Amino acid sequence: MNKLSLIKPIIKTNVFDKCFISSITDDSRDVQKNSLFVARHGIGSHGNEYIDEAIQRGASCIISDQSFEKEKDIPIYFLNNLEDQILAILFRFHELIEDNFIFHGVTGTNGKTTTAFMAHNIMRGLKRPSIYIGTIGAYINDELTQTKGNTTPGIFELFEILKHFNLQKTIYVFLEISSHALEQKRLGILPFFQTILLNIQSDHLDYHKTYANYINAKLSITNLNNKNPTIIFIDKIKDLLGSLSSDQEKKLSTSEFLSAKDSSAMYKYSVDHYPDESSKIDLDFPNIKLSIHASSFLKFNIENYISAITLISKHLSLTDLNDLDNTAINLPQGRGEILSLKNRKILIDFAHDNLSFHNILSELANSFNEIIVVFGCGGDRDKTKRPKMMKAAQDFASKVFFTSDNNRYESFSSIALDAMQGNNHTGVEIIEDRQEAIRSALQHLNKENILVILGKGHETDMDTLGKKVPFNDKDCILKIMGNEIN
Known part of the structure; x- marks a missing residue:
């Protein structure tokens, strides 16, 4: 099928009318015969530098947000507002309905994988379609699919995963979001229903150079295209509160808090640990007030479990949580x-x-x-x-x-x-x-x-x-x- 007709209403050009387009990518290494290559800003370079490689690999046409003066054997179209249009192009190209996908993002130095995977597992336990994408790959419902290896995929790779879920129903998507992905704005204007920041501890200074830069990257999760305010596990960043800049404090002021200590937090909880290694979790959330008995997790994963419930709490009812068997919630491989x-x-x-x-x-x-x-x-x-x-x-x-x-x-x-x-x-x-x-x-x-x-x-x-x-x-x-x- 020639997919040009799907995206033509967005790109609004006749330049590609003689092109056959069967795939789309912004990575020249993934170009195949009849690919549409999207040349955009990358890390330290621009896709225009890889146009010749894309043509050699079989690209049939190219869109770029930078002018390209040299003539080529295939049509190249300049689209000034390319970044603003990428999301619409990808949804149309893969014939997906944006409103069907409910995106959730998890960041933090520790616990991203376990929290996102637990949230995915809770949804699967409730028989709801769900996708987890992160460090261990991608789970489409209960089937593991390998990714390119980044904790957070680029937006084009993300849609290669989503296209396998072309269903006329609500699909919950749980993404681990690394500090690198936040710094690079890798997910563009992807609409997030809910995001959560678990903790911040000095990490990846080989990339971010300073702890302040790393903190900025993590807090920038509040700047994503969020439908609801980012939830911050405030107890886990309390050591930073006295040293944040005014811009960083502003990011906190637009967020909602999860806490076991702050009575003013939007999401409050308490935990009692028993000698038999089980735990009782009391939740005091806007729409959920409930006690949960958990016996299948080590204590250090209890907070990840609470974070997972917090992330998806707007989708849950008391009946859902009462019916949920937490012993059936799997941890990701190699986590506890x-x-x-x-x-x-x-x-x-x-x-x-x-x-x-x-x-x-x-x-x-x-x-x-x-x-x-x-x-x-x-x-x-x-x-x-x-x-x-x-x-x-x-x-x-x-x-x-x-x-x-x-x-x-x-x-x-x-x-x-x-x-x-x-x-x-x-x-x-x-x-x-x-x-x-x-x-x-x-x-x-x-x-x-x-x-x-x-x-x-x-x-x-x-x-x-x-x-x-x-x-x-x-x-x-x-x-x-x-x-x-x-």
Whole structure:
């Protein structure tokens, strides 16, 4: 089918009348025969620089928001307000109805994946069509689809996912939104029904350069095309409140708060934890006042569960929540995932900063006399986190195995040196090969302790010197231990 007729009312030109268009992309690497290539601003470059490549790959026509003086063998149309029209073009091109999609966005240094995935799972538990898109890929209802690998896809890749859900009904979409995506305005003017900011802790300074820039990026979620005010988990950014700029405070003033401490917050809650490791959650929301008994989550995921309910609370009734079986709500792979080995425990988690280390290990310290930790620090990334992560691990673990975690182009010895700076070497073994580090740690596992493997979670490869080498923590354990995992 020639899709030109679908978008012609928007672009309003006859330039493409002799073109056949079967696909659309803003990435020259994805151009196929008869693609419409959309040349727009990218990160540090413009799509016009890739027009020749797009033509070589088979593009039949090109739209750009920058004039292009050189004549080409295919028509190029200049559209001055291209960014304002992209959303309409994509909905029309993929024959989707905008009002059918209810978009939700989740950002925060920690908890994005679990919160967005839980919200998606709650909707699936209520038998509602739902899409999750984030770090672990894309779930279209209950089926996992791989993405290009970014936590937050670009707007064109997003619509490649949405097109599989061309139904005449309401579809709930849950997007993890990274600080990079916010900084780059990757999602354009996508309309969000509800967004939430979970927390802010120094991260990705290799990209943002300063903590202030990172804070600005996270708070810019309030600037998205939001139908409702962004919800901010205010308890989790209380340490920042005294140092925010006037512009940052203004962003807070336009938001609504989730809190266990602030009685004036729009969304209030309290949690009681019981000796049997279950919890009672009391919610006091504008449209929901309810007590929920939760027994299937570790304590550090209870707040993610509350955040997920907060995010979708405007879609829920008391009946929905009373009928919901929270034991059926799945956590994403590699997030608080517990393996049992003949009454011995192994926990795998994606945690990769000192705060998330503390949250997990401090809770486990209440249940286990001894904790063994395996972790590494990413190469060519924020070096300031490394000694803090080691300190957090040593605060709770009797034995720490420091190993590789996506060294990229940085030497492991340099990463290890940074991690040990200012920290005690007692109880620390440094083993570059992650499989060997896990093998050594397993030798210390018994019925009284727990092995905690942090940093990679769901990831299925190791990034070293530009090569992606297959590796997954859970698969590694299964390979070493065979059928002993329950």
